[in-house]
Amino acid sequence: MLEHDVIIVGGGLAGSRAALAIKQTHPSLDVGLVAKTHPIRSHSVAAQGGIAASLQNVDSEDAWEAHAFDTVKGSDYLADQDAVEFLAKDAPNTIIDLEHMGVLFSRLPDGRIAQRAFGGHSHKRTCYAADKTGHAILHELVNNLRHHGVTIYEEWYVMQLILEDNEAKGIIMYHLLDGHLAVVRAKAVMFATGGYGRVFNTTSNDYASTGDGLAMCAIAGLPLEDMEFVQFHPTGLYPAGVLISEAVRGEGAYLRNSEGERFMEHYAPKQMELAPRDITSRAITLEIRAGRGLHPDGTAGGPCVHLDLRHMGKEKIMSRVPFCWEEAHRLVGVDAIHQPMPVRPTAHYSMGGIPVNTEGQVRWNGDTLVEGFFAAGECACVSVHGANRLGSNSLLECVVYGKRTGIKLAQYVQNRKMPSFDAQTYLDKAQKRIYGLLEQEGNMRIGQLRQQFQDCMSEHCGVFRTDAIMQEGLDKIRQLQDQYHQIRLDDQGDCWNTELIEALELGNLLVVGEMILASAYNRKESRGAHSREDYATRDDEKFLQHTLSYYSPAGIDIQYMPVVINRFQPQERKY
Amino acid sequence: MAGASVKGVSSIWTSAKPLFCLTPLDWPITPLPSAKNLSFFYMQVTFKIFRQASNRPAKIQDYTLDVTPGNTILECLNRIKWELDGTLAYRKNCRNTICGSCAMGINGRSALACKENVRQEIERFSPQENGQTPEITIAPLGNFPVIKDLVVDMRSFWDHLEEIDPYVSTQGRAIPEREFLQTPEERSRLEQTGNCIMCGACYSECNAREVNPDFVGPHALAKAYRMATDSRDTQTEQRLEEYNSLDGAWGCTRCYQCNYVCPMDVAPMDQIGKIKGELLDRHDKTTNRPIRHRKVLIELVKEGGWIDERKFGLYVVGNYFQDIRGLLSITPLGLRMVANGKFPLKFHPSEGTEEVRSLIERVQEAERKKM
Ligand SMILES: Cc1cc2nc3c(=O)[nH]c(=O)nc-3n(C[C@H](O)[C@H](O)[C@H](O)COP(=O)(O)OP(=O)(O)OC[C@H]3O[C@@H](n4cnc5c(N)ncnc54)[C@H](O)[C@@H]3O)c2cc1C
Ligand code: SF4
Ligand code: SF4
Ligand code: FES
Numbered sequence: 001m002l003e004h005d006v007i008i009v010g011g012g013l014a015g016s017r018a019a020l021a022i023k024q025t026h027p028s029l030d031v032g033l034v035a036k037t038h039p040i041r042s043h044s045v046a047a048q049g050g051i052a053a054s055l056q057n058v059d060s061e062d063a064w065e066a067h068a069f070d071t072v073k074g075s076d077y078l079a080d081q082d083a084v085e086f087l088a089k090d091a092p093n094t095i096i097d098l099e100h101m102g103v104l105f106s107r108l109p110d111g112r113i114a115q116r117a118f119g120g121h122s123h124k125r126t127c128y129a130a131d132k133t134g135h136a137i138l139h140e141l142v143n144n145l146r147h148h149g150v151t152i153y154e155e156w157y158v159m160q161l162i163l164e165d166n167e168a169k170g171i172i173m174y175h176l177l178d179g180h181l182a183v184v185r186a187k188a189v190m191f192a193t194g195g196y197g198r199v200f201n202t203t204s205n206d207y208a209s210t211g212d213g214l215a216m217c218a219i220a221g222l223p224l225e226d227m228e229f230v231q232f233h234p235t236g237l238y239p240a241g242v243l244i245s246e247a248v249r250g251e252g253a254y255l256r257n258s259e260g261e262r263f264m265e266h267y268a269p270k271q272m273e274l275a276p277r278d279i280t281s282r283a284i285t286l287e288i289r290a291g292r293g294l295h296p297d298g299t300a301g302g303p304c305v306h307l308d309l310r311h312m313g314k315e316k317i318m319s320r321v322p323f324c325w326e327e328a329h330r331l332v333g334v335d336a337i338h339q340p341m342p343v344r345p346t347a348h349y350s351m352g353g354i355p356v357n358t359e360g361q362v363r364w365n366g367d368t369l370v371e372g373f374f375a376a377g378e379c380a381c382v383s384v385h386g387a388n389r390l391g392s393n394s395l396l397e398c399v400v401y402g403k404r405t406g407i408k409l410a411q412y413v414q415n416r417k418m419p420s421f422d423a424q425t426y427l428d429k430a431q432k433r434i435y436g437l438l439e440q441e442g443n444m445r446i447g448q449l450r451q452q453f454q455d456c457m458s459e460h461c462g463v464f465r466t467d468a469i470m471q472e473g474l475d476k477i478r479q480l481q482d483q484y485h486q487i488r489l490d491d492q493g494d495c496w497n498t499e500l501i502e503a504l505e506l507g508n509l510l511v512v513g514e515m516i517l518a519s520a521y522n523r524k525e526s527r528g529a530h531s532r533e534d535y536a537t538r539d540d541e542k543f544l545q546h547t548l549s550y551y552s553p554a555g556i557d558i559q560y561m562p563v564v565i566n567r568f569q570p571q572e573r574k575y
Numbered sequence: 576m577a578g579a580s581v582k583g584v585s586s587i588w589t590s591a592k593p594l595f596c597l598t599p600l601d602w603p604i605t606p607l608p609s610a611k612n613l614s615f616f617y618m619q620v621t622f623k624i625f626r627q628a629s630n631r632p633a634k635i636q637d638y639t640l641d642v643t644p645g646n647t648i649l650e651c652l653n654r655i656k657w658e659l660d661g662t663l664a665y666r667k668n669c670r671n672t673i674c675g676s677c678a679m680g681i682n683g684r685s686a687l688a689c690k691e692n693v694r695q696e697i698e699r700f701s702p703q704e705n706g707q708t709p710e711i712t713i714a715p716l717g718n719f720p721v722i723k724d725l726v727v728d729m730r731s732f733w734d735h736l737e738e739i740d741p742y743v744s745t746q747g748r749a750i751p752e753r754e755f756l757q758t759p760e761e762r763s764r765l766e767q768t769g770n771c772i773m774c775g776a777c778y779s780e781c782n783a784r785e786v787n788p789d790f791v792g793p794h795a796l797a798k799a800y801r802m803a804t805d806s807r808d809t810q811t812e813q814r815l816e817e818y819n820s821l822d823g824a825w826g827c828t829r830c831y832q833c834n835y836v837c838p839m840d841v842a843p844m845d846q847i848g849k850i851k852g853e854l855l856d857r858h859d860k861t862t863n864r865p866i867r868h869r870k871v872l873i874e875l876v877k878e879g880g881w882i883d884e885r886k887f888g889l890y891v892v893g894n895y896f897q898d899i900r901g902l903l904s905i906t907p908l909g910l911r912m913v914a915n916g917k918f919p920l921k922f923h924p925s926e927g928t929e930e931v932r933s934l935i936e937r938v939q940e941a942e943r944k945k946m
Contacts, residue, residue, distance in 0.1 A: 038729075040773055041666075041674040099754040102743025102807065104762065104769045111756030129769075135673055136769065143741040177722065206668045242671045327671065330690060333645065447657030490661030495628065496723040499661040 001423050002184045004032035004151065005413045007171060009158045009213065010192030011039025013047075013134070013398035014377025014405075016141040018190060018360075021406025023148035029410060032184065033145065034153040034173055036208060036501070040142045043194050043206045044398065047134025048245035048323060049118065050126035051395040053091035057108060058115040062123035064088040071393060072568045074120040074276050075351075075386025076528035076538065078226070078546070080564035083358050083382045087393070090400045095127055098399065103140045104129050117250045120276035120390040120575075131245050131323040134395060156182075157501050158212065159430055161189065161373075162421060163220040166364060168373035169419035172430045176501065179494025181430055183423040187413040190374040190405060191217070191354060192398075196512045198505075200347035200462075201454035204236055204243035213379040215508030217354050218515060218551035223365065225381040225546050225561070226352035227512075228520035228530045231389055232463050234280035236346025238296070238304035240331050244324050244343055246391040249273040251320045254308045255284070256340065257292035258300045268575040275575045278388045278529040281345040285463045288344070296332075296342055306340035313337075345463055351389055351529065352519070353381035355548065355561075360405025361412075365548065366561040372419065374409055376401040383546065386563075387528025437503050442486035446502050449487055450509070453480050457513050461520055466534045470521045477517060481510050511551060518556040519547045540570055617641045618709075620693060622651060624663065625680075625714040627721050636660075639708065644694030648711070649677055652688060665725035672838060675772035678779065679725045680714035685776035685836045688713075716779035732775050735791040739799040739818070744810045755807045768801035768846055770839040777833035777843050783826045790826040793833035793843030799823075800846035803853065815853055824850040825865035867891050877932045880925025 006022060008015045011033055019033050035042060054062040068088040072079050099105060099113065106114040106128050118126040129136035145152060153173070160172040162183070170185040193213030197205025218224055234255075235244040249255075255273050257263045267283040268275030275283075284305050287293060295302025309317055309325075314337045317325050328334040328341045354375040355363040360382075362373040376382075377398045384397055460473025484507060491499040525539035526532045545560040620642050627633035638655045649667055656663045666676040670689045677688040682700040693711070701709040719727035745755075777793040784790045791799075796818070803814045818824045824847050833843040851869070858866050871890045875882050925931065 037668055037674075037676065041668050041676050043669070043674075045675075045772075046669045046671060046673050096752075096754055100745060100750055100807075102805065104765055105754075107757055107759045107762045109759060111758050111761075113754050130766075132673070132770070135772070139773075140742070143736075146737055147740075147742050206670070206674065208668055240670075323673075330672070330692070331645070331647075445657060445661070493662070496664040496726050498664055499656075 002032070002182055003030075003418065004184065004186045005029045006031050006188050006190065006409050007184045007186040008033045008190045008192060009035075009171060010042070010194060010377065010379070011035035011037075011142065011145075011152070011154075012042035012044035012192060012194055012377060013138060013141065013395060014044075014380075014402040015039070015042075015190070015192030016138065016145060017399045017402030018192065018376060018406035018409065019150045020141060020144055020148060021403045022410045023150060025407055026410040027148070029413065030151070032151045032153060032186070034156045034158055034171070034184075036155065036157045036176075036212075038154045039145065039152065040139060042138065043209055044134045044395070045138045046206060046243075047395050048131045048243065049247035049250065050116065050128035050133045050392045051095065051137070051399070052118065052121060052125050052390070052392040053095045053127060053396065054088065054123070054125050055092050055095060055113060055115060055127065057112045059123040059125065062125050064091065066122055067091065067125060069568055070121050071384060071390055072386070073571075073573055074388055074390040074393075075384075076388055076573055077540075077544065077565070077568075077570040078229075078383065078386030078527060078563055080358075080383050080386075081567045082564045083384045085567065086358055086404070087384045087397060087400050090404075091396055094396070094399050094403065097403075098137055098140070101140050101144060104136045106130055116247065117274060118391045119246050119249065119271070119274045119280070121392070126247075126250070126392040128247065131247050131321050137395065137399070157504065158193075158216070159433070159504065160426070161191075161216045161220050162426060163222070163370070163373070164421055166368070167371040167419065168362075169421050172426055174430070174434070176496055176498070179434075179497065181427055181434075183426055185418060185421075185423070186372075187416040187418055188372045188374060188409050190360070190376070190409060191379055192375065192377040192402065193379045195350040195378040196509070197347050197350075199454065199457050199509055199513045199516065200230075201451070201458045202236060202239075202241040202344075203347040204233055204241060205347070210505040210509055211350075211379075211512035212505065212508045213375070214353060214515070215511040217362075218511055221550070221552075222362065222370065223355060223548040223550050223559070224352060224515050224519075225355035225363075225548055226383060226387070226519070227350075227515045227549055228523050228547060229351035229385075229387050229528060230347060230461070230516060231277055231349035231351060231529050232281040232345040233277055233348035234284055234345055235307055235343040236348075237327060237331055238342040238344050241346040242327060242331065243346065243348065244307060244327065244341060245321065246277070248307065248309060248321050248324050251316065252312050254311070255280070255343075256306045256308050257287045258294045258302075258305075259292060261292075263287050263292070263305075271575040276388055276390060277348075278531070279575060281463055281529075282531055284343075284345055293344075294342065304342040304344040307343045308340040309336045310338065310340065347458075349389055349394060350378055351381070351383070351385040351387065352547075353379050355546070356380045356382050356405075358382060358404075359408040360401060361408070365559070372416070374405050374412075376405040381546075387530060434500065437500060438489055438492045440485060440488065442488040444483060444486045444488065446487050446489070446499065446506055449480060449483055450502075450506050453477070453506075453510060453513060456480065457516070461513075461517050463531060465520055465530070465532050467521065467524075470517055474514070474517050474521065477510065477514050481514070484510060515549050515551060515556060518558065519549045522558045523547060538573075544570065617643055618693075620651070620697070621708050621710045622655065623710055623712045624655075624724070626663075626724050627715070629720070629722050633714075633721070635712075642693050644692065644697070646693050647689050648681055648691050648693070648696070648713070649688035651693065651711075652713070663725075664723040673772060675774035678716055678774040678776045678838075680712075680716060680779070682712050685716055685779040687774060687776070687838045690838050716775055718779050718781060718784050719775070727775075729775060731788070732773075732778055732792065732794065735778075735795045736773070736798060738791050739795045739802065739823075740810070740814070741795075741798050741802065743802065743805050743808045745807055746809055748807075748809050757806050761806045764804055765801050767841055768797045771797055771841045772839055774838065776836045776838060777841075780832035780836050782830040782832060783828050787822065787826055789822045791822060793827070793847070796824060796827070796850065797841050797843040797846040800850050803850065815850070815857065818850055819854050819858075819863065819866075821865065824854060825863075864891060873935060877935050878924075878928075879922065880928030880931045883922040885922065
């Protein structure tokens with residue numbers, strides 16, 4: 001059995017930052033970090049636009065209070081304001097920290113870190129590294145992991161959280177290289193497993209974003225918070241779904257419908273293209289519904305609108321957002337200097353997740369914490385994003401709360417014993433599950449079932465929702481879950497069997513999808529990214545609360561938990 | 576599963592090394608068709624994929640698919656895996672040329688599967704003749720042991736990266752409360768190397784790595800240049816000292832492969848050239864053989880318009896008669912050359928010596944000004 005003081009699952013920004021924080025504050029602690037990809041390949045590497053902090057390098061009027069207010073307003077008042085306060089206050093320090101570590105930020109002529117405008121932020125506060133911000137930060141963090149002596153388990157797939165008596169004791173993981181199963185025992189476990197974009201058929205997320213951490217928690221009986229809030233990013237490149245960063249609009253690009261009109265003036269006349277993402281995604285969806293979308297084959301009323309960069313000119317396009325130009329050129333053959341890009345909303349970010357307190361410790365419910373278990377990053381819900389996240393706040397959350405959780409973990413394990421449990425039983429069960437999948441004889445391929453499921457979620461829990469549509473979706477999902485036992489694997493081997501991994505991931509997607517639908521069905525109001533046609537307004541009286549959903553194979557139990565409101569009173573949200 | 580079929584195993588293959596590479600200029604790239612054409616036009620393509628279990632000989636398996644010319648190679652592999660053969664193994668993640676997972680040998684050169692598309696591959700490597708089904712060949716990266724199919728063991732790649740200490744060290748420097756200042760010019764010098772996604776394409780093609788397993792590789796040296804040039808790093812001199820070896824900068828044979836295949840335009844060979852430049856500036860010719868090689872070369876060409884090979888060997892290997900061992904080591908070669916009548920007994924300076932000399936001096940002058 002493997003042992004570490006702390007075992008971290010996930011090597012993206014949140015996991016890597018936490019591991020470094022532990023090593024920086026307590027170098028003698030033994031830290032292991034597992035990732036199903038190499039950590040440097042984690043989804044964080046794909047983040048483009050930037051990371052917010054009121055550094056005041058460009059805008060001297062900015063302050064952490066303004067950042068906090070924008071974040072709370074963006075969240076449609078569902079964010080916990082104590083968590084937001086820490087985020088906004090610590091942001092400048094966190095950026096400086098990263099800079100000292102060697103991150104290559106873009107610079108102003110005087111040598112300070114450059115900052116730009118971003119949707120929903122009232123000041124220019126987004127720091128960036130051209131349009132490869134995630135790449136710039138993650139490469140630096142991961143290169144520092146080895147330097148600081150963190151043990152890295154790359155290409156190990158974590159299958160299960162070991163939770164006994166409200167206490168996390170370790171994990172079970174599977175080695176892609178040779179099919180070896182291992183139990184890791186640790187004084188504390190941390191999840192930083194990222195998002196679940198793959199629940200939907202069009203997503204900006206990578207293939208690994210399958211909500212594994214969330215599903216493992218749910219199956220272990222822990223609650224998930226605010227799962228109904230799924231961010232659809234307005235500008236996914238049509239049809240692939242990959243992201244055209246908001247930075248493109250931050251630098252001045254226009255959204256146009258088939259009539260060439262900048263339709264955002266009807267939806268957010270002040271902020272126009274830089275309105276928050278929920279509003280912009282709905283605007284695009286409504287334009288398409290009203291027959292003012294485009295089909296790339298030239299007919300009107302189709303599935304996308306145009307993102308127009310042409311007036312920005314070649315030099316600006318190539319210096320500020322070169323990667324976005326390259327994406328459109330590579331994937332749809334569009335030269336954005338001369339042609340508009342086809343875009344439509346794409347599933348992008350998970351506001352909800354594993355409920356944690358502001359030190360990253362996982363909640364059992366509103367009052368009780370789980371011993372030995374922590375989480376941070378996109379898989380966690382602290383909650384700084386509430387019902388809608390502002391662009392460039394997520395990388396920030398990953399580093400701020402990754403670091404904070406790391407520091408807390410280092411203290412937490414000081415006076416904790418290595419837990420004990422019967423590892424063999426867990427190993428036997430995991431082995432049985434794997435054999436079961438390898439040997440089950442069905443008539444379906446993984447891809448078929450996954451596609452049906454993703455189509456179902458996109459149709460029944462997309463940008464706009466109603467009771468009837470979601471009820472139908474829930475019924476369908478349960479049928480699809482039953483079909484899980486009818487999938488058949490071609491690969492029965494134990495060396496780099498990615499088919500097996502895909503089957504395990506699909507199992508997780510099915511659980512996460514159901515949690516999203518059930519939470520959404522029960523929230524009978526419209527707030528932030530959760531937009532209901534049958535309950536079109538926000539209902540603070542009933543729903544200014546966090547959803548906590550508990551999974552069981554028999555059905556999902558929904559409870560609610562109060563929101564921390566200690567600074568900004570809820571108002572109507574206008575842009 | 577319409578439009579797709581497995582033709583099964585064809586021939587046995589043993590060599591994993593690409594035979595040739597076309598330079599980008601050899602094939603004019605026609606303008607891209609509009610998005611319309613890309614999404615609605617289907618064609619049949621056969622993918623010839625190297626299948627291999629670790630330490631076993633590879634075989635090629637054919638899969639035929641209906642694809643659109645705009646499909647990336649990764650999208651095609653996914654369809655093969657999801658519709659035809661779930662046992663196929665390859666790495667992928669972002670599908671957007673940023674995570675570095677999906678480098679593999681595509682039609683004979685290392686490239687990202689999520690970057691290259693069907694149309695360009697066919698135009699460049701399998702132009703259609705009289706209705707034959709075009710083919711695209713996919714193999715694992717070279718210079719790595721194969722784990723399974725297209726998945727290779729990258730341990731040496733990461734270990735080599737580690738050898739150059741790939742993190743900015745500000746040790747011994749007062750850490751300011753705010754950011755270190757770095758001008759846009761200083762920053763832009765790091766741009767190219769900063770773009771590396773650690774995909775391994777360069778390493779896979781590197782000739783120096785192939786003959787010397789301890790050569791740290793183009794990715795590491797490109798990163799090394801970044802570290803040595805980063806205005807925040809305090810270890811520049813120690814770093815340069817470390818790279819001053821045959822396993823470091825001097826191991827590069829300037830074969831250009833890394834520059835040619837790098838999907839992010841990192842141009843590792845150019846970065847290595849810059850490290851060599853820094854080293855040459857810091858050392859006189861007595862330091863080591865590679866530096867002497869460079870310096871003597873230039874000296875002799877300046878002197879005679881071309882190289883006096885008699886002096887070249889003596890100066891470079893024999894270190895101006897100071898390295899007795901070195902001298903002894905080339906003595907047999909010299910004697911053999913004399914015996915075979917190949918030893919140049921006389922040296923005739925080139926008629927263009929004056930011109931060559933002034934050219935070199937002008938370049939040297941320009942280099943000095945640039946610094
Ligand atoms: C295209 C794109 C652009 C974005 N741009 C921005 C931006 O500009 N600004 C911003 O603030 N935010 C941005 N975001 C959001 C932001 O990038 C993510 O929210 C953030 O990177 C998540 O980081 P993380 O550390 O939580 O998880 P990730 O980076 O997703 O890492 C998850 C880790 O967990 C591991 N893992 C998962 N499951 C398992 C398992 N079962 N076993 C073992 N390991 C596992 C993975 O291997 C990986 O290492 C963007 C997102 C996308 C999709
Ligand atoms: S230098 Fe280029 S080819 Fe080499 S690892 Fe980096 S991105 Fe890949
Ligand atoms: S130029 Fe040098 S580093 Fe690049 S591939 Fe050739 S030998 Fe390797
Ligand atoms: S899948 Fe990430 S680089 Fe190709």
